[in-house]
Amino acid sequence: MIRIAAVGDVHLGEDARGRLRPALDNLGEHADVLLLAGDLTRHGSLDEAQVVADEFSDLPVPVIAVLGNHDYHSDKEAEITDLLIERGIQVLEGTATTLRIGQCSVGVAGAKGFGGGFAGKSGSVFGEPEMKAFIQHTVDIADRLHAALAGLDTDIKIALTHYSPVADTLRGEPPEIFPFLGCYQLAEAIDATGVDLAIHGHAHFGTEQGITAGGVRVRNVAQPVIGSAFAVYCVEGGQ
């Protein structure tokens, strides 16, 4: 049994420094790994990222993150990534990492993801260059996530994104904005690659639980949704 802690949308800044730390100090009692589902900052500044690095470094378990749209806002995503990596936090973007927990190998593939919408209510690579660029970004990220997941040969496979792969976990958000909250292409990548659990954030008004068409459990761990420092999911150790 692998215990996966996860949280997204912590939106930290200097004013919130240390807020999560009391709960994180006991993380080792709850979990074997911590996943961060993006929107770690408010505006994507390096000062905020510094607070994120301080908050999530030197924890008793490995920490693996993806960035969210807020972390891109100041065009400092590369610097933020470097800063977090320097402090021992792995940052995935169309990439994967593996760890061994007891007898079990765990693979996590991550990507920010993007919008685009869901079955029958989605955009396509058609029309104006702006629209083509929007959906092409969606497709490119989903393709990279697919490749990263396909490259994993582990007992347990986890997909970590900021945007949602399904509409299920968006319930509570206005349907009009679903195309800005996720896209079906992420779920296609997840369903094609034998994923055990998909974790995302971004939908602050959404719900925690959902499932892909292929039957993969999806969990929205946006902090307002889970209402705690992190959520914990236990996954059976493969085979």
Place this chain on the structure above:
Amino acid sequence: MRVTVRGEHVVVSGDVATEQRRAEVSEVIRDVAPEMVIHNDVRVVCVDEPTRREELT
């Protein structure tokens, strides 16, 4: 953050990380719409240790 306007009432809801950020929401609305009655339903998100865990089998 969700903002709903009903007549001269403005209701804001959602979750923020700190009490200060919650107060800022009211301040910003007061600045841009001083005549409105503000209902600040914004909550400060709970960051306690989880009391439950989910077993996915």
